[in-house]
Amino acid sequence: MARRTKAGTPAPEGPAGGRELTRQRVIEAAADLLAREGREAVTTRAVAAAAGVQPPAIYRHFDDMDGLLDAVAEHGYARFLEAKRAFPTPEDPVEDLRAGWDLAVEFGLANPALYAMMYGEPRRGTSSAAFRTGMEILHGRIRRLAAAGRLRVDEQLAAALIHATARGAVLTWLSLPADRRDPALLSTMRESMVTAVTTERPAVREPGPAGAARALRAALPQQTVLSEAEQRLLGEWLDRLAAG
Template identity: 80%
Template sequence: MADGSEDAQVAAREVSRQRLVEMAADLLAREGREAVTTRAVAAAAGVQAPAIYRLFGDKDGLLDAVAEHGYATFLAAKHADARPEDPVEDLRAGWDLAVEFGLANPELYTLMYGEPRRGTDSAAFRAGMEILLERIHRLATSGRLRVSEDLAASLIHATARGAVLTWLSLPGDQRDPALLTALREAMITAVTLDEPAVHDASPASAARALRALLPEQTTLSSAEQHLLGEWLDRLTADHHEDR
C-alpha cells in the first residue's frame, strides 16, 4: 500500500509540474518574459507560490523547465527521413523548419536560444541534435559534405539561431524574407558541395579518390602518407576480394 501511495504522490507531483510549465509557457507567449513571475504562474495554475519553489527550486529553474518544454515541442514538429531523395534539400527543409518554429514562437525561442546552454542538457534537445547529426551524416556518406561533420553541425545551428534572433531584433518594417533565404543559402554553400566528391558512395570509391589525391597534399609527413596509403590500398583491395 505504501508503494501505491508513493506512486500516486509522484504522479500528482509530475502533473502539477507539467501544469506549471504549461502555464508559464502560455504567459511567456502572450505577455513576454517579464510577465513570467512566480506569483503570476502560481495564480494561473491555481496553486500557491511555494509550490514553484518546491518543484523547480526558483524562478530560474522554472524557466529552464519551460525551455525544455520548448525543445520537446520543437522535437515533436521535426521529421527525420532516413532515406531522403536529396540530402541537401533535406537539410534546407530542416533549417527552414527550425527558423519557422522560432518565428512562430518568438518569446519561447528567445528563452531557449538567447542565453548560452539554457535547457541544452534536456533529453529533447539531445534528440533534436541527433536528428541534425543524422542529416549531416547522410550528406557525408553521399559525398556532398564540404566540411567536417562537427563543423557542419555548428554552422547549421549557428545560422538558424542567428537568423531567428536577428529577425526578431528588427523593426517590423525592416523584416525582409530575403534575409532568411540569403542566410540559408550561405549555410548551404559553406556546408555542402555542388556535386558529390565521390560519385560511388562506397568505402572503396572514397579510398580510391583519396589515394589519387594523396601525393598532392603536404599536411602529412612522408611516413604518415605511406601508412595512410597502405590503409587506403587495403580498403580498395578488400572491396575487390568481396566481389
C-alpha cells in the same frame, strides 16, 4: 483504478504521480504566459495563479525562477523535437539540409518568446535529453551530406554553421520592426549556409566507402601532413577499402 475525491473527480495515483502532474502543469502555465504576454509576465504569482497552485508550491518543484525557466526551455526543445521527428526526410541530402533549416526557422518565428529564451540564452535547457536528441538529428543530416560526398567542411564546423545561421536569422528577424522584415533575409541566409557547408557536385562520384577510398588514395602523394610511414600505413588501409 484511480482514487476519487468527494467531488467525484479523479485523484492522483500517488504522491509521485501527483507531484509530476503538478510540475508539468506549472511548466505549461509558464510556457503559456511566456507565449501570450512575454518574459516579464512570467512571475511566481502569475504562474501560480495560471497553474492553480499556491506560490510556495512552485519552489517545491524548482529551486527558483531560473529553474522553472530552464524547465520551460526543455519543454520548448521537446516540442521542437516532436516537429523534427514528424517532418518527412527528402531524399536529396542538400534538400534535407534546407528543409531542416527552414523547419528550425519556422519554429522560431511561430514561437518568438519561447525561441528567444531557448536560443537567446544559449545555456538555457541545453542539458536536456530533447536538446541532445535534436542535435543528433542535425548531425545525422550532416553525415548524409558527408556520405554523399557533398560536405565542404568538417562535421563539427558544419553543425556550428547550420545552428548559428538559423538562430541568427530568427533572432535578427524578431529584432526588426514588422515593416522591415524582408523574407529575402531568411532565404539569403539559408543559401549562404548551404554554400558554406556543401559542395555543388559530389567530391566523390562513386557512392560508398570504396569510391571515397580511391579518391583519397589518388590524392595521398600530394599531401605533406603525414610522415612517409604514416602515408604507407594509410595507403594500405585505403587499398583494402577500395578493393572491398
